[in-house]
Amino acid sequence: MPHSPSFACRxxxxxxTSGRHGLAWxxxxxxxxxxxxxxxxxxQVATVSAYYPRFLAAFPNVHAxxxxxxxxxxxxxxxxxxxxxxxxxxxxxxxxxxxxxGTFPAERRELETLCGVGRSTAAAIAAFAFKQRETILDGNxxxxxxxxxxxxxxxxDKAFEQQLWTVAESLLPECADDMPAYTxxxxxxxATVCKRSKPDCPACPMTDxxxxxxxxxxxxxxxxxxxxxxxxxxxxxxxxxxxxxxxLLVKRPQQGIWAGLYCLPCFDDETALHRFAAxxxxxxxxxxxxxxxxxxxxHRLLRIAPFAATLPDPHPTPECxxxxxxxxxLANHGLPKPLARYLAPSNL
DNA sequence: AACACGGGGTC
DNA sequence: GACCCAGTGTT
Numbered sequence: 001m002p003h004s005p006s007f008a009c010r011x012x013x014x015x016x017t018s019g020r021h022g023l024a025w026x027x028x029x030x031x032x033x034x035x036x037x038x039x040x041x042x043x044q045v046a047t048v049s050a051y052y053p054r055f056l057a058a059f060p061n062v063h064a065x066x067x068x069x070x071x072x073x074x075x076x077x078x079x080x081x082x083x084x085x086x087x088x089x090x091x092x093x094x095x096x097x098x099x100x101x102g103t104f105p106a107e108r109r110e111l112e113t114l115c116g117v118g119r120s121t122a123a124a125i126a127a128f129a130f131k132q133r134e135t136i137l138d139g140n141x142x143x144x145x146x147x148x149x150x151x152x153x154x155x156x157d158k159a160f161e162q163q164l165w166t167v168a169e170s171l172l173p174e175c176a177d178d179m180p181a182y183t184x185x186x187x188x189x190x191a192t193v194c195k196r197s198k199p200d201c202p203a204c205p206m207t208d209x210x211x212x213x214x215x216x217x218x219x220x221x222x223x224x225x226x227x228x229x230x231x232x233x234x235x236x237x238x239x240x241x242x243x244x245x246x247x248l249l250v251k252r253p254q255q256g257i258w259a260g261l262y263c264l265p266c267f268d269d270e271t272a273l274h275r276f277a278a279x280x281x282x283x284x285x286x287x288x289x290x291x292x293x294x295x296x297x298x299h300r301l302l303r304i305a306p307f308a309a310t311l312p313d314p315h316p317t318p319e320c321x322x323x324x325x326x327x328x329x330l331a332n333h334g335l336p337k338p339l340a341r342y343l344a345p346s347n348l
Numbered sequence: 349a350a351c352a353c354g355g356g357g358t359c
Numbered sequence: 360g361a362c363c364c365a366g367t368g369t370t
Contacts, residue, residue: 040365047356048365081354084368118367138365158349187365196363197359227362228351257353297354337355 006209007148008173008182014205015185020045020192024052026184030104030129031062034092034114037121038085045191051080063102065093071251074260074334081337083259088116106130119165127183131176135168136183140190146222147194150211155225232301236273237264237339239290239308240280246324247343249333257297262333264306265322273307279318282309295338306342 020026023045025036035056039048055076059065065073070090077086092114096102104125105111111122119137126132135141145151145167153160173182193200199218201207212218240248249262267273274284286309293304325333330343 037365042353042364042366043355044357044364079355081356082366084353085366088367116367120366124365136365139363140365156349183365191365195358224362259353295354297352299352299354 011185019188078334147212
């Protein structure tokens, strides 16, 4: 196992002089730390910066969040992606109230019982808010460790993953007071110096102990994941407008893509869309085909064919759990990014 | 172990 | 267009 007594010292000193400071969530309040850590999962700092203050203003503490409606939470999360994070955040706020009397626990193990909080996020909260000697292990840290110690393993391999946790734990500083700066340093080093491509080795505090650099292997470590093929999925949207200029939105189920968000009536095939339109008294000839929307997710390529129609007068009113929403009320609803773009191309 | 789950940044 | 990002939960 790699052991480097100087690793933590170097990192802490570097963070204090050259790390990132002044980010809105660099505070010791566990609620703020937790919220930021969830937002930052698989999401870059620049993206989160626009969402974090808005969300915190709406839900300034865990009680406010626990008492909110899921729709309010999702409306503030809309566009950020990975919406299970928002649903779990909401659930976890209620867990904090019900299971912990409204106060965040300081132990990593207890934090891990919260919905949406895995080991790394629990460790980040424990380290930043409670100065616990727990290690994070995110994409940045993995890259730093794989390079500094020339760890050459398959990222999909469970045993290799476990090895990374063990290495990360072995590097923790002895003094608990150093945990916030150390943890921030791990993230900062990976994000600003030990980047995936073109690492800035001359600026790195580990440059003279880095084994990947010594072996001229920074470009090949960490090893890449093997990426799977991304299947294409056709989708059909119906933009139905009533006499008041309102649009029909339907809340999506709690499972699957865009779970819990609001969307236009959405169909797997055109026949199903026609059937739905017919129930509102709209014949296929009155459906206007709009410009197709291509939207890439990590694991799917959505090819969306939007249709538009105006409700005839009079018209039948079929059983429908949708809601009619005016243009200026769209912002109150959590919409998937491509739908927000389609309905209001101006606010990108 | 593999897959589901968004959206954007970067090269 | 490919790869990655302050990952977690399900199967």
